[in-house]
Amino acid sequence: MDFQESDGMESAARRVALLLQRPEHLEKVDQFRRKFTRQKAAVDARLKTAVQTQLDDVKTGLNKLKSALEEVQEIKKSMSDIDSQYGSCQELERHIKQIRDAHWQHSQLAAAVDHLKHIYTVPTVVTEANEMIQTSNLLAAHKKLHELENTRDELLYQMYKSTEDTSDMRSIDQPLLRYFEPVRELSNTLGAQMWFILQRLLDTVRSNPALAVTTFRIIEREEKADERARERRKATGFKSPDRPKAWREKAVSTIEKSITTRLEGIQMVSRDMDKAWLFKFLMELRKVVIDDLSVVKNQATPLFPPSYDIFNRYVRLYHESLQSTMEDTAGQRMEPGDIISLLGWLKQYPDMMLENDLGIDVTQFEPLISARYEKELEEQYLHLVQDTINDWIKRMVEAEVKDWWRPTEPRSNVDKQFQTDMPVLLGQMISQNLDVVADTGPELRVKVMELFVKVLKGFQDRYQGEIVKFKNKHISEGRREPAYFLQYMIATVNNCHQLREYVIGLKDQALELVDSIDESPKYEPMFTEYFDAVIGGFEKTSSLTLDILSDIVFIDLDQFLADLVTKKWVGNNKALDTVDATIRDYANDFKTLRPMFFSELMNTLQHRLVSEYVRALTTRRNVFKSHDDRKKAAAHIKAEAAKIADLFLGLHSLSKPGNIKVITLIAEVIGVKDTEMLDLEIQDLVKRHPDMKSEHLLAILSMRGDLNKTQAKQIVARTPLADEPDADGPPAKDSRALSSVLPGKGFFPDIPS
Numbered sequence: 001m002d003f004q005e006s007d008g009m010e011s012a013a014r015r016v017a018l019l020l021q022r023p024e025h026l027e028k029v030d031q032f033r034r035k036f037t038r039q040k041a042a043v044d045a046r047l048k049t050a051v052q053t054q055l056d057d058v059k060t061g062l063n064k065l066k067s068a069l070e071e072v073q074e075i076k077k078s079m080s081d082i083d084s085q086y087g088s089c090q091e092l093e094r095h096i097k098q099i100r101d102a103h104w105q106h107s108q109l110a111a112a113v114d115h116l117k118h119i120y121t122v123p124t125v126v127t128e129a130n131e132m133i134q135t136s137n138l139l140a141a142h143k144k145l146h147e148l149e150n151t152r153d154e155l156l157y158q159m160y161k162s163t164e165d166t167s168d169m170r171s172i173d174q175p176l177l178r179y180f181e182p183v184r185e186l187s188n189t190l191g192a193q194m195w196f197i198l199q200r201l202l203d204t205v206r207s208n209p210a211l212a213v214t215t216f217r218i219i220e221r222e223e224k225a226d227e228r229a230r231e232r233r234k235a236t237g238f239k240s241p242d243r244p245k246a247w248r249e250k251a252v253s254t255i256e257k258s259i260t261t262r263l264e265g266i267q268m269v270s271r272d273m274d275k276a277w278l279f280k281f282l283m284e285l286r287k288v289v290i291d292d293l294s295v296v297k298n299q300a301t302p303l304f305p306p307s308y309d310i311f312n313r314y315v316r317l318y319h320e321s322l323q324s325t326m327e328d329t330a331g332q333r334m335e336p337g338d339i340i341s342l343l344g345w346l347k348q349y350p351d352m353m354l355e356n357d358l359g360i361d362v363t364q365f366e367p368l369i370s371a372r373y374e375k376e377l378e379e380q381y382l383h384l385v386q387d388t389i390n391d392w393i394k395r396m397v398e399a400e401v402k403d404w405w406r407p408t409e410p411r412s413n414v415d416k417q418f419q420t421d422m423p424v425l426l427g428q429m430i431s432q433n434l435d436v437v438a439d440t441g442p443e444l445r446v447k448v449m450e451l452f453v454k455v456l457k458g459f460q461d462r463y464q465g466e467i468v469k470f471k472n473k474h475i476s477e478g479r480r481e482p483a484y485f486l487q488y489m490i491a492t493v494n495n496c497h498q499l500r501e502y503v504i505g506l507k508d509q510a511l512e513l514v515d516s517i518d519e520s521p522k523y524e525p526m527f528t529e530y531f532d533a534v535i536g537g538f539e540k541t542s543s544l545t546l547d548i549l550s551d552i553v554f555i556d557l558d559q560f561l562a563d564l565v566t567k568k569w570v571g572n573n574k575a576l577d578t579v580d581a582t583i584r585d586y587a588n589d590f591k592t593l594r595p596m597f598f599s600e601l602m603n604t605l606q607h608r609l610v611s612e613y614v615r616a617l618t619t620r621r622n623v624f625k626s627h628d629d630r631k632k633a634a635a636h637i638k639a640e641a642a643k644i645a646d647l648f649l650g651l652h653s654l655s656k657p658g659n660i661k662v663i664t665l666i667a668e669v670i671g672v673k674d675t676e677m678l679d680l681e682i683q684d685l686v687k688r689h690p691d692m693k694s695e696h697l698l699a700i701l702s703m704r705g706d707l708n709k710t711q712a713k714q715i716v717a718r719t720p721l722a723d724e725p726d727a728d729g730p731p732a733k734d735s736r737a738l739s740s741v742l743p744g745k746g747f748f749p750d751i752p753s
Contacts, residue, residue, distance in 0.1 A: 634671025
């Protein structure tokens with residue numbers, strides 16, 4: 001107590017010190033005293049109230065304890081009196097046995113009287129119940145059935161209890177069971193009606209949902225009756241006839257069979273009757289599945305007990321039934337279009353189930369067909385398509401060749417360029433087949449694209465072979481047939497360019513498609529290689545056909561080129577004038593080529609003409625003995641070179657007149673008078689045309705007539721040609737021959753020894 005008092009004094013001192021920190025605070029001492037007095041009075045009042053409340057509670061508790069003690073003592077006394085009375089009742093039990101037996105007999109008789117009413121009315125009640133079933137009053141019919149079954153079971157149970165030996169109950173129950181046989185038949189009739197309703201459950205939900213609800217109410221009642229029968233058998237050993245009925249399991253089984261029957265019932269027309277049989281079947285299948293599941297989700301689910309989980313059950317059953325349907329369908333003989341319809345439907349199936357307000361994620365189930373089976377279908381499709389496309393391309397090339405022999409020229413486009421329908425047909429064929437597999441996923445589209453690029457390579461080989469055969473046959477028949485050979489070869493060149501442009505676009509499409517699949521690293525370099533080969537193949541075919549056009553021109557020019565650099569040639573322009581007129585005439589036909597091919601062909605003709613002129617100069621061995629003869633010959637050669645340059649410059653603006661310079665340089669070598677200047681002209685010629693060989697220079701020098709072989713060889717020895725390692729080797733890297741026009745070809749031909 002002294003410690004608490006001292007602690008309180010210290011606390012009070014600290015509080016006073018806080019309040020009186022400044023001299024002016026002393027003026028408020030009375031104010032502080034009144035404040036603390038009020039606070040103390042309030043605390044004292046609360047304390048007195050708390051103590052008084054606690055005392056009242058203690059007093060109340062003591063009173064209750066006293067009352068409880070008195071009640072316990074009273075109960076103890078009563079229990080003691082009861083014990084005394086029970087002891088005196090043991091003798092009474094023997095005296096009331098007769099009363100108990102009489103009561104039991106009375107109860108049995110009362111139950112028998114009650115059951116007699118049902119026993120006598122069994123036929124009538126069964127008839128009424130059957131009429132109710134016929135009128136779809138199933139609940140009332142089930143109520144009567146339930147009462148009859150209860151009566152039968154109760155009678156059998158009473159017999160069971162009254163029989164000491166229950167091992168032969170069948171012979172004892174047999175008369176009663178025969179009497180109640182119509183009840184069993186009534187149960188079967190009601191069940192059959194319910195199974196019929198469940199077989200047409202979705203139609204019932206649409207037209208008469210109350211009937212569906214009634215059916216499941218009856219099933220739930222039968223489930224409870226089965227449970228009561230099981231409990232009574234467990235407790236007493238008595239087994240009710242026809243129990244358990246297990247109508248819920250039968251209901252589920254009936255629904256499952258109805259789903260299978262519904263999908264199998266979709267009419268599949270014969271392939272012979274309709275080529276689109278599978279497509280129509282799959283569309284009908286899609287409609288049925290979506291419609292049925294929508295009805296289950298939106299209309300049937302509220303009617304079913306939650307324990308049925310009816311929507312998920314239907315989804316699972318429909319999926320399993322679709323699996324069987326898809327396997328059966330895939331096992332049939334199918335055309336390529338059928339396979340694509342099936343694969344496209346399988347690809348769309350997850351989205352179909354997720355959309356349409358169904359919200360079903362089918363990835364939780366096994367796929368409708370296995371990955372192995374799907375791959376086999378894809379391989380089968382690719383094999384069938386390859387056979388079809390190869391046959392189609394074969395017929396297309398045959399039709400194209402047949403068109404070449406037509407007595408009319410090919411059609412022209414808006415730019416007046418010849419072409420045939422083949423590029424458009426080929427492009428349409430490829431595009432249509434790619435569109436067919438558009439809904440099957442990028443993987444199969446990539447494989448189809450790979451197939452087509454390989455087919456195009458085979459098409460090129462076949463096409464090139466037919467072009468060469470067509471040319472050879474045309475030439476072998478004296479170029480009389482067909483009448484429009486030139487025009488169709490021009491159309492072929494234009495066709496190849498059109499196909500090349502199409503394949504370039506197809507390549508871009510293929511590489512974009514490859515980026516969307518998992519095997520992109522595998523396909524991207526392969527596709528690049530394949531498409532580049534096909535693009536190069538069409539360029540090669542174009543060049544081949546341009547060479548054929550060039551050959552046709554020079555077949556007409558050969559007889560006139562043979563007159564060049566002959567004795568009657570100097571001072572006579574007839575040969576080159578004819579060449580000029582012939583090329584101009586052909587050039588008018590060649591203007592139906594695309595501009596790039598026209599320029600390429602003109603450069604080729606120019607190169608070949610210059611090469612033939614050089615060949616004439618280096619192989620005809622025409623000798624000009626006097627300076628005047630050499631001067632005239634050189635002037636004639638220069639004039640004809642200028643004429644050739646003017647010819648091709650007038651035909652197309654991209655002509656390369658510098659290529660004709662070789663003829664002028666040779667003319668300078670022939671016409672120069674001073675032998676010292678001869679070395680300079682030769683050095684210029686050799687420097688500009690490294691593809692030139694020593695025998696070419698010797699042939700040119702031999703035309704001068706003022707040099708013997710020894711002098712000519714000495715001049716050659718002073719040129720770089722004397723150091724050539726191999727006369728038959730390739731031209732130098734800086735060759736200025738027309739390699740820019742025809743790679744690897746120069747002006748100077750091989751001179752036979």
